[in-house]
Amino acid sequence: MEDLEKIKSNRLVLPAVLIICFAVLQAGISITGPVTKAELGRLLFFDRILSADRTVSCASCHLPEYAFSDTMVTSIGIGKQKGLRNTPSAMNLNLQRAFFWDGRSKTIEEQALVPIENATEMNLPIAEAVRRLQRSKRYSAWFRDVFHAPPSRENLAESLGAFERSLETSDTPFDNWKLNDDQDAVSESAKKGFVLFNGKGKCVQCHFGADFTTNEFRNIGLFNGLNLNDSGRSAITGKQEDIGKFKVGSLRNIAVTAPYMHNGMFKTLEDVIDFYNNPAGIVSNAINRDELLSGSLNLTEGEKKDLKAFMVALTDKRFEYLTRKH
Amino acid sequence: MKISVLLAVVFSAVAFCNVDDEIIGIWQLKLPGNVTGTINYRKDSTFVTSVNNKIFTSGKYTYKDKVMTFVEDNGCRSNDGNYMTGKYRINFFAPDSIEFELVYDSCGGRRKDLNQLKLGRPGKDKIK
Numbered sequence: 001m002e003d004l005e006k007i008k009s010n011r012l013v014l015p016a017v018l019i020i021c022f023a024v025l026q027a028g029i030s031i032t033g034p035v036t037k038a039e040l041g042r043l044l045f046f047d048r049i050l051s052a053d054r055t056v057s058c059a060s061c062h063l064p065e066y067a068f069s070d071t072m073v074t075s076i077g078i079g080k081q082k083g084l085r086n087t088p089s090a091m092n093l094n095l096q097r098a099f100f101w102d103g104r105s106k107t108i109e110e111q112a113l114v115p116i117e118n119a120t121e122m123n124l125p126i127a128e129a130v131r132r133l134q135r136s137k138r139y140s141a142w143f144r145d146v147f148h149a150p151p152s153r154e155n156l157a158e159s160l161g162a163f164e165r166s167l168e169t170s171d172t173p174f175d176n177w178k179l180n181d182d183q184d185a186v187s188e189s190a191k192k193g194f195v196l197f198n199g200k201g202k203c204v205q206c207h208f209g210a211d212f213t214t215n216e217f218r219n220i221g222l223f224n225g226l227n228l229n230d231s232g233r234s235a236i237t238g239k240q241e242d243i244g245k246f247k248v249g250s251l252r253n254i255a256v257t258a259p260y261m262h263n264g265m266f267k268t269l270e271d272v273i274d275f276y277n278n279p280a281g282i283v284s285n286a287i288n289r290d291e292l293l294s295g296s297l298n299l300t301e302g303e304k305k306d307l308k309a310f311m312v313a314l315t316d317k318r319f320e321y322l323t324r325k326h
Numbered sequence: 327m328k329i330s331v332l333l334a335v336v337f338s339a340v341a342f343c344n345v346d347d348e349i350i351g352i353w354q355l356k357l358p359g360n361v362t363g364t365i366n367y368r369k370d371s372t373f374v375t376s377v378n379n380k381i382f383t384s385g386k387y388t389y390k391d392k393v394m395t396f397v398e399d400n401g402c403r404s405n406d407g408n409y410m411t412g413k414y415r416i417n418f419f420a421p422d423s424i425e426f427e428l429v430y431d432s433c434g435g436r437r438k439d440l441n442q443l444k445l446g447r448p449g450k451d452k453i454k
Contacts, residue, residue, distance in 0.1 A: 095361070095377065170380040178374050178381040179366075198400045199407065208401055210377035252380075 033142050037155075040146045041163025044156070049136070050129050051078055051122035058115065058122075058160070062090045067253035067319055068167060073264030077121040084120070085230070086264035091167040092211045092252045101246045101262040102236045103217060112160035113153070126153050169252055169316035177313075186313045193310025196303055201276070203307075205292055212251035212314065219244035221279045221286035221293055222261060228283065230263060244288045255312040256322045269311055273304045349389045349416060353424060353445035365445065385409075392416050393429065402433035412436055422447040 034040040044050060045058045061075035061083070062068040068090035074083040085101050093099070099111035115121040116129055133139040133151035143151045146159065174194075176185035186194075197203045208214050217233045223244025234242035246262045260266040266275060275282045278296040279289065299307070315323050352366045365375045367387065373396065375382040387396035395413045402410040412431040416424050428441040 094359070168378065168380075170378070175379070175381045178384050179376060179379075181368070181372075194400075198403075204400055204403075210380035210382045 033145055035146070037146055037159045037162035038166045039163075040142055041159035041161065043142070044160055045163050049132055049139075050116050050124060052124045053078060056122050058090075061087045061115075061121070065319075066322075067091050067169070067256050067316070069257040071258065073259055075121075077118070078123045081120040085262050086259060088249060089253060089257050090164050091169055092250050094165050094168055095209070095211055095215075096213070096250075097215045098247060102233050103247050104236050107161070108164050109157040109161035112164065113157050126156070130156060169318070171317045172252070172314050174310070174313040187309055189306045189309035190313040192303075193306035193308065193313075196299075196307050197310055200303070201297060201299070201307055202292060203276075206248045207251050213248045216248050217242065217245040218248055218290050218292075219246075219286075219288045221283050221289035222246075222263065222265070223287055224283060224285045225287055226285070228263070228286075232262065241288070244286070251311060252314050253316055253319055255315045256319045269308050270304070273299070273307055277304065346389050348418070349394070349424075352448055354448045355443070355445045364448070389416070392418075394426070402436050404432070410436075412440065414440060
């Protein structure tokens with residue numbers, strides 16, 4: 001009888017092992033463990049071990065399927081708390097010079113640790129996060145393999161930063177059109193939109209560069225000290241002239257990272273274009289608005305569609321399926 | 327007689343080589359932070375620049391007697407809305423290594439980036 005029980009339990013082992021292996025492979029985890037800092041960072045990015053009650057990971061707000069942004073106006077963090085600002089995309093950070101809407105972090109590595117400690121996001125002091133990783137046999141082994149050292153604040157930041165640095169996208173219809181001279185890569189409407197973007201729309205004056213951002217801080221007229229009272233960059237610099245300024249965001253994958261702006265107030269690209277077309281018509285009492293946005297652009301409905309078509313053409317191939325509804 | 331015929335053939339071949347084609351193709355530079363910039367001068371007088379395989383600028387150029395004149399279709403514009411022309415001498419300090427020398431460019435940001443910029447052909451480690 002005992003032999004029969006042994007045989008039965010042994011028969012269950014192989015299927016159980018196969019199921020576990022399948023689950024591990026589906027999760028994208030290497031059975032042999034991470035080999036690079038970016039691979040280790042990827043594991044950490046998706047792991048809820050980095051939040052106080054183990055319910056939230058970085059990926060809870062930076063959704064991979066939406067270019068690592070969120071679809072909510074502001075994200076929900078630990079204990080179902082609402083964040084204060086819209087979650088920006090964590091993609092295409094390599095060429096940026098400051099991080100967060102107010103630019104409070106100077107490097108990706110510095111930025112990576114902030115949400116972990118933030119009380120409304122993951123609420124876990126870094127020292128405690130490091131202790132957890134050190135107590136974990138898996139993470140201790142992985143950090144040893146990658147860094148030849150136990151988990152620490154520095155290599156936690158480095159691995160998360162390495163993963164975020166790997167999130168670059170450049171396989172878009174627009175890049176294909178320009179770099180490969182493929183005239184069929186974008187629509188005629190998108191081509192007209194490109195001309196508008198650089199001309200009548202004046203978009204290029206802030207959205208210039210490989211990631212369509214000059215990396216500056218600008219006040220586009222979304223601060224009035226009343227219902228729009230996030231003072232942005234000035235809270236970091238203490239300078240009056242920085243009131244209402246926020247980091248100019250990248251436009252890569254913009255079609256899949258709604259809602260828009262630091263407060264998520266614009267739900268669609270059409271809303272954004274309507275705002276830029278007539279900023280004072282949307283926010284009449286803005287304080288310290290940039291002179292670039294002092295008047296109306298007088299865009300026709302056709303021109304607005306063309307501008308949108310151009311922005312949709314900045315979507316990486318991996319997210320193109322999301323733009324089919326545009 | 328044979329030598330003079332040979333010399334005539336060589337000189338003729340050189341004369342018919344279009345020296346201005348020397349700029350055609352891709353030029354590259356490596357920057358700190360694992361950044362690679364490229365300029366691709368095409369035969370149809372258009373060019374594109376990229377940073378880490380992402381399109382950066384594009385436009386039209388002419389190249390004659392080692393002077394590059396170009397206008398971008400994005401970026402530098404004057405207050406009256408016209409695109410600003412840039413003019414640079416291209417100094418070849420090796421057949422596959424060039425340096426931009428400012429002749430004229432009213433676009434301050436571009437002037438700062440381009441003047442004395444050195445690039446090489448991809449795959450060659452000539453630029454330090």
